[in-house]
Amino acid sequence: MPGVLLLAYLSGVLLVRLGLPAFLGYLGIGMVLRLLGFPGDPLLDFFSDLGVYLLLFTVGLGLRLERLVRREVWVTGVSQLLLLPVFLAALYILGLAQNLLSLLVLAVALINPSTVLLARVLQGKGELSALHGQLALGISVFLDVVSLALLILVGFQGVGALGFSVLALPFLRPLLVRLFHLAQNAELKLLLGVGLALLGAELARFLQAPEALGALFMGLGLSRYPGVGEVAERLWALRETFLVAFFLRAGMAVGPDGVFVGLLLLLLLLLKPVFLFLPLVRQGFRARTAFLVGVGLGTYSEFGLVVAGILQGLGQLTPQGVGAVALAVGGSFLLGAPMVQRAHLFYERWKPWLKGWEKPGLHPDEEPRGALGANWLVVGMGRTGAAAYRFLAGRGERVLGLDSDPAKVEYHSSKGRRVLYGDAEDPVLWEGLDLNGVKGVVLALPDLEARLQATRALRAKGFAGVVGAVSYAKEEDARLLEAGVDVVFHPLLEAGERLAERVLQASEA
DSSP, X not given: OHHHHHHHHXXXXXXXXXXXXTXXXXXXXXXXXXXXXXXXXXXXXXXXXXXXXXXXXXXXXXXXXXXXXXXXXXXXXXXXXXXXXXXXXXXXXXXXXXXXXXXXXXXXXHHSOOHHHHHHHHHHXXXXXXXXXXXXXXXXXXXXXXXXXXXXXXXXXXXXXXXXXXXXXXXXXXXXXXXXXXXXXXXXXXXXXXXXXXXXXXXXXXXXXXXXHHHHHHHHTTTTOTTHHHHHHHHHHHHHHHHHHXXXXXXXXXXXXXXXXXXXXXXXXXXXXXXXXXXXHHTTOOHHHHHHHHHHTOSOOHHHHHXXXXXXXXTSBOHHHHHHHHHHHHHHHXXXXXXXXXXXXXXXXXXXXXXXXXXXXXXXXXXXXXXXXXXEEEEOOSHHHHHHHHHHHHTTOOEEEEESOHXXXXXXXXXXXXXXXXXXXXXXXXXXXXXXXXXXXXXXXXXXXHHHHHHHHHHHTTOOSEEXXXXXXXXXXXXXXXXXXXXXXXXHHHHHHHHHHHHHHHHHO
């Protein structure tokens, strides 16, 4: 077992350095172990089950149904479900599941995109709160909820009346809240989270219901409670560690038949971006926003692999079926991760054709055009950008803020600040702006590539004013200066220096 985990670690390191998710390495090691005739290990099985329990427990903790109420989210999510007949027919022909309900659960689970991959890439690029990021995450959560609802239905197939008592676990909320209040530090909160996940699984086993659903409903008992997000964050790393065993087992299930089925499932993947792009442009969004959402959600989900594992535990899916799903999920990440990373470049390449699908007139994600009536632009209205805006406005300058997060635009506008929606990585933004009278631009964007693209677009437009940009590492400075930035500011480094300077001044007073 230790040697298997070490091999998994080394494969994960290799895949991460290649810019791919580590779990693909775990699947690969599992496939190698199968070829070598590895018989399995009881500890590996226990770790695998524990990872699934922690996963569903944290899903319960983080369930936010209010994310689904936006019309564009549920309309686009329902449009994805129009693919169900295609997936159902394919799964039936391939003989993966035992009955119609199991086929339906597996089909919806495969239609699910990877929320984890999407969130990690968008967070790394600083686009998690951008309009296309919010839309993509909302649609992903919608499909997660549908998949969970169906999984609960199939889980209760053949369960006796006592088993349905698991549905009452969320009503333990008053007791769970009191236990949560007793946890005074991070270690105790982590211990509480693990204990509750296992308790939910054990209660479900006692009630003769699926253990994984017990963990899910126990998590729902603390959902939305203030401060519980810290528990979910601390459980994240722990559950990912134990899920290594789950992915190893899934890789060990991949056989010759699974390879053929997995490749066929990968062909169906081509339909997913189309059924995301078209509903969004039909609702009036720009082709760029719809394309970025479609690419971001154009993978299978690792949660679909977990669902396949649960179905196998319920006797509704063969090990070969789990192996086929593992191969399809892994293959979708290999194809999808580079696409998500380079989505902006692909859009620029295909823009003339994609824009032909747009509806005429104004779009809900329209960006400002023409003269701005400002002499300073602040791009990125987070903490640093908002501070820069307030400073310039306090000096009597005419300032305009731009941000790709509609929530930030609304917040700053409610405070009386002039802030408009604008995505700095969209060349259309800079092409449409009249920068006459603008003395300088402050780029307070978290993503280096966004700062570089904005600077190059400004200089290509002939902007001769001052461009200032934040830099979060010395290695970024040379690239920013080469692109045309005049002033580089290190907020983390210089904040510490200013603090030391003021403390020194106070000590000498």
